[in-house]
Every structure is written in C-alpha cells, then in structure tokens.
Amino acid sequence: MDLTALVDFVTVARHGGFGRAARGSGRPKATLSRRVAELEASLGIRLFERGSRMLKLTEEGRALQERAGALLIELDETAAAIASGGDKPRGRLRISAPLLFSQTAMGKLAAGFSLKYPEVRLEVTTEDRPVDMVEEGYDLVIRVNPDPDESLVGRAFLRDRLVVVAAPHLACDSGAAVPVVIRGTLDQTRSWTINTPTGQISLQINSVLSLSSMTMVRDAVRMGVGAARLPLSLVSHDLAEGRLVRWGDVEGPETVLWALYPSRRLLSARVSAFLDYLKQAFPLGTADELAAYVAE
Template sequence: MDLVALVDFVTVARNGGFGRASRASGRPKATLSRRVAELEASLGLRLFERGARMLKLTEEGRALHERAGALLTEIDETAAAIASGGDRPRGRLRISAPLLFSQTAMGKLAAGFALKYPEVRMEVTTEDRPVDMVEEGYDLVIRVNPDPDESLVGRAFLRDGLVVVAAPDLVYTVGDVVPVVIRGTPGQSSSWTLNTPTGRTNLQIDPVLSLSSMTMVRDAVRMGVGAARLPLSLVSHDLATGRLVRWGDVEGPETVLWALYPSRRLLSARVSAFLDYLKQAFPLGTADELAAYVED
C-alpha cells in the first residue's frame, strides 16, 4: 500500500473534502484527488461517496480512516516526542463528559490537569449523548454505564449508587402515594422498588415535578417538593448534615463511570496522563470519594 496515498486519504477524510484538505495541507487538490483514486483502485474499494456538493466516507472508508488515522496520529506524536527529547504531554486534548459529572467535578479536574500539564490545551464538552470519537475528533470520553463497543477500550474509575432521599419533614407510611421529583419526562412506572434496613419495599409515586438535570432535582428536593432518586455522591453532604434523609437504596445495577478511548496499541501521552490523573483523584473510585472531592 502506498503510504503517501494513505496519508492523503486521511487528510481528506479529516477535513471533509478535497478543497479543505488542500488548504490545510498545502498540497494541490488535484494531487489529493489522484492519490485517493489510486488508493481506491489498489484496494478495489470505494472509500468516498462523491456527490455534487458533498463528500462522505463509505463504510469501508470509515473503517480505514478509524484505523489509519489513529496509527498516523501515533506516528506523529512519537516523532514529536523524540524530537523534543521526551514524552511530556503536549498538544490538544478533547474530552466529552456527561452533564452531572461535568457540573460537579470536571471543572476542578480540568483546572488541576491544566496546572500540572501547561503544554496541553484541554477542551471539554458536556453532553449525555453517545458521541462518535473518530468522526467528532475526541481523544477520550467519559460515560455512565456505556454499551459495549468493540472500537473502544476503557477503564472504570468511579462507582456510585442511586438512593431515594427527601427533606426531613416529608414523611410517608406504607401504602401512601408519595410526591416525587424526576429527571426527564414521566415514564410508565407508578412505583419505585427500594431496599431499606427493614427489607425490600415498593414506593407508590406521583411525579409532581420533572426537571432536566440531577442538580435541579436535588435543589427541588431540598425545598421539600417531593422525594427523588439521586446519586449518593450528589447528596452525601446533605445526608451527613441532616438536610436530607435517606429512605432507601434504589434496586438495580450500580452506576459506573468509564473513561473510554479508541482501541489502539499505544495511547498518546496526553490521554495516558489524564487517565493517571483520574486515578490519582479517585484512587478508590467510591461515591464518598467523589462527594469529598466535590466538597473540598
């Protein structure tokens, strides 16, 4: 395979077109087009779907871009590290993180990392949706209980649990229908299953307020509007001070936060450094540890 043609293909794929790739690389547009056509001919595959105004990777082109792009990035970073006499983290680090973790901990993490590694330019975006790391140019994503993905590897770095909490003056007895605050839109369920010190119980619920974030739900619960299911780390301080009381633990799997990155043989120094920084921040990976980190 012609490595120059492969480099040209990755350049075009990253820039989304021959014209933009030409301007970014300084190589003639006609040369890039010819090299990509030669690569397609040698592979016997169409790598791009060419329209009048758009250029789109085929399924085969996407697979080649994912693997070849990661490999070429590693080569560039290795060469830069050798040239600078070491593997000190430097360059841009793009991270996608979920809303709640971003609101509570990511600002502090990002600032601490930036102070420790001043040559890294960190960019953090907040979103709960699954992102395409290759297409959207992320180096690392943080996700809650992610679905299996063969193209990604990762590390679980925090574990949390959901608890049902309420203001101290909101009380209930078995059989009562309890006002609750929920995140998102009400579902079909009319009850929550709880594990309490006295055993397993079903709580009959009436969603009286629907909000779009966990921090908003917590603030509403503090006001006494109703009970809510919230991460233990988010309400740990309120429980310790008596501002909220714990009715029980939500039955179901624990909440696990993962740091995910493209499956590749070598990690960039930036990603490796951030993974190590996460481990230093949360060595045990418990809900209490996250709560203490946020309150510190």
Template sequence: MDLLALADFNLVARHGGFGKAARATGRPKATLSRRVADLEASLGLRLFERGGRNLKLTEEGGALHERTSVLLTELDETAAMIASGAEKPRGRLKISAPLLFSQTAMGRIAAGFALKHPDVRLEITTEDRPVDMIEEGYDLVIRVNPDPDESLVGRAFLHDRLVVVASPDLPAPAVDVAVPGVVRGAGHRQVWDVMTANGPLAISIEPILALSSLIMVRDAVRAGGGAACLPISLVSHDLANGTLQHWGDIEGSDIALWALYPSRRLLSARVSAFLDFLKQAFPNGTPDELAVYIGS
C-alpha cells in the same frame, strides 16, 4: 503504499472536501487532488464519490479512513516525541463526558490536568448520548454503566449508588400510599424498590415535577418539592447536615463511571496521563471522593 498520499487522503476525508482541506491547512487544492488520485490508482479503488457540491467517502474509502487516521496520528506524535527528545504528553486530547459528572467534577479535573500537562490541549464536550469515538474524533469517553463494546476497552474509575431522599418535612413513606416525587425525564407514576433500615419497601411515587437535570432535581427536593432518587454522592452533604432525610437505597443500583478508548488504538501518552490523573483524583473510586468535588 505512499504514506504522504495516505495522509492527504485522510486530511480531505476529515475536512469533507478538497477545498475545505486546502483552506484549513494552506495546502494547494490541486496537490491534494493529485495525491488522492494517485492513491486511488495504486489501490485500484475509488475512495470518494465525486459529484455535485458534496464529496462523500465510498464504502472502501470510509473503511480506509477509519483504520488509518488514528495510526497516522500516532506516527506523527511518535515522530514529534522522538524529534523533541521528550516523552511528556502533548497535542490535542478530546473527551466526551456525561452531564452530571461534568457539572460536578470535570471543571476542576480539567483545570488540574491542564496545569500539570500544559502541552496538552484538552477539549471536553458534555453529552449523555453514546458517541462514535472514531467517527467523531474522540480520544476518550467517560460513560455511566456502558454496554459491552468489543471495539472499546477501559476501566471503571468511580462508583456510586442511588438513594431515595426527601425534605425532613415530608412524612415517611407508607405501604400503598403514593408520595409526591421529583423525577428526571417523563413524569409518569412509578414504584421505587428500596432497602430501608427496617427491610425492603416499595415506595409508590406520584411525580409532581419532571426535570431534565439531576442538579435541578436535587435543588427541588431541597426546597421541599417531594422525594427523589439521586446518586448518594450528590446528596451526602445534605444528609450529613440534615437538609435532607434518607428513605433508603435503591436495590441493585450500583453505578460505575468508565473511561473508555478504542481497543485497536495504541494508548497515547495523553490518554495514559489523563487516566493516571483520574486515578489520583479518585484513588479508591468511592462516592465520598466524588462528594468532595461536589461539596467543595
């Protein structure tokens, strides 16, 4: 198989058309078209559906793009590394991270990593939705308690747990008495099963505020808006200084943050360096270590 033709095919697939690929790279459109046609002829397959104004990958073309684009990137990086005689990380590192972790810690982590690895172009997007790493071009994703996925591997680098907290002015919860609550998402009535110093307790919550961000929830609880269920790392400083009171821990609420990457991909120097940096930032992976980022 002609690697140059394969590279041009992936270039066109990534940009979504011959014209777009030509404009983005400065390559002649006719050259790209001829290379892709030669590749289709050598494989005996149609890789693109040509018609109208849009260019779409065929099923076979999509499979070829998915399986070869990452490998070609690795080949380019290996060649560049050998040519430069250097083994330090370089190139683009695209990461997806959840909202709360991004708001509380990722800015400092990104800055520290960039200072340590100036040849890496770090790009971080914040979103809680599951992303398709291959299709969307991510090198690494950070997720909370991810579902098992045979196509991904990784490691848990940070742990947390959920606690119920409230303003000191709010009376302690009692059995069968609903307390005002601040919740994330839909504001329907709910029951929180917590473990208190006196044993298990079911706290009935009547939401008076439904907010979209846990930072907003914490701030509303600080202002006396009601009780809330929050990660201990987010409120540990408030509990220590008496701004909030601890009503108990949510049973079975262990939280793990995982750094994940495609299992079929060779672990690049960039990804390996970022994983090492996370380990340095959170050597024991405890909520207290994350609280340091949040409170400083």
C-alpha cells in the same frame, strides 16, 4: 495503500480544495490532484464530488478523513515524542463525559489537568449518548455502567449508588402515595422498592414533577416538592447538614463510572496521563470521595 497519497487526501479535505491545499502545504496542485485520483482508483471509490466551483467530500471520503486524520495526527505526535527523547504528554485530547459528572466535577478536573500538562490541548464535550469513539474522533470517554464492548477497554474509577431522599417535613409512609420528582419523562410507575435500615419496603408514589437533569431534581427536592432517587455523592452534604433526609437505598446494582478508550490503538501518553490524574483525584473511588472533591 500509499501513505503519501493518504496524507495528500487529508490535506485537501482539511483545506476544502486543491488550490487552498497547495498554497497551505507548498505542494503542487497537480501533484495533489493526481495523488487523490490514484487513491480513489486504488480504493475503487469516489472520495470527492467535484463541481466547477466546489469540492465536496462524499460520505466515504468523510469517513476516511475522520479515521485517517486522527491516525496521522497520532503518528506525527509519536514521531515528535521519539525525536524529543521522551513521552511527555502533548497534543489534542478529546474526551466525552456524561452530563452529571461534567456539571459537578469535570470543570475542576479539566482545569487541574491543563495546569499540570500545559502542552495538552484538552477538549471536553458532554454527551449522555453512547458516542462512537473512532467515528467521532474521541480519545477517551467516561460512561456510567457501560454495556460490554469488545472494541473498548478501560477502568472503573468511581462507584456511587442511588438513594431516596426528601425534605425533612415529608414522611416516608409505605401505606400512602408520596409525591416524587423524577428525571426524564413522567411514566406510569406506581411504586419504588427501597432498602431501609429496618428492611425492604414498597413505597407508593405519585410523580408530580419531571426534570431533565439530576441537579435540577436535587434542587426541586430541596424545595420540598417531593422525594427523589439521587446519587449519594450529589446529596451527601445536604444529608450531613440536615437539608435532606435519607429514606433508603434504591434496589439494584451500584452506579459505576468507567474511563474507556479504543483497544486497537496504543495508549498515548496524554490518555495515560489523564487516567493517572483520575486515579490521583479519586484514589478510593467512593461516592463520599466524589462529594468531597466537588465541595472543595
């Protein structure tokens, strides 16, 4: 594939037309048109739908722009780093993070990172869904207990666990159904298995309220509506100050937060810097450490 033709295609796609691309890049319109036509011919696909007054990317053209555009940016940044004689973090860094971690810690993390690395343009979006890093142009994603993916590598940086908590006036009685607040859609679950200091019990439950985020569930539990299963890091201060009491731990694996990035690409200086910053923020990676970080 002709790299020059690829650069010209990305230029035209970003400007939305040959005329605007020619004015923006200083390259002749005829040259841009010819290069794009040659690229289409070599690939055997149409990259643009050409109308009398408009130029629109095809589905294949959009996919090529997303992937090639990110790679060309990385090439430019690598060349700039080499030319400057160092690997100082700079350029755009796009991160996807889950809702709860974004609400509690990501704002502080992002601000601190930006102050330390002012030449990095940090963009953080909140997504609980498993985003496609390459297709959507992310440099790094933070995920909770991610499924194995051969195209991604990363490191675990935080560990948490779910605990059952309630306001002090509610009783943990395994013989009677207790009101509970859940995250998500109300279901037909009738019991929770929890581990207590005296052993494992099956708690009979009655789902009385359904909310879409963990912070909303915690706030409802503080009001005494019912018990809930919540991350220890989110309620540790409420437990310490007596606003909530801990009935036990939810049976099952612990919650692990991972920072993931594509394994096929070289790790950029900005991604390495952010991974190091996470390690500095959470050197032990415990739930109590996350709670303390949020409370500071």
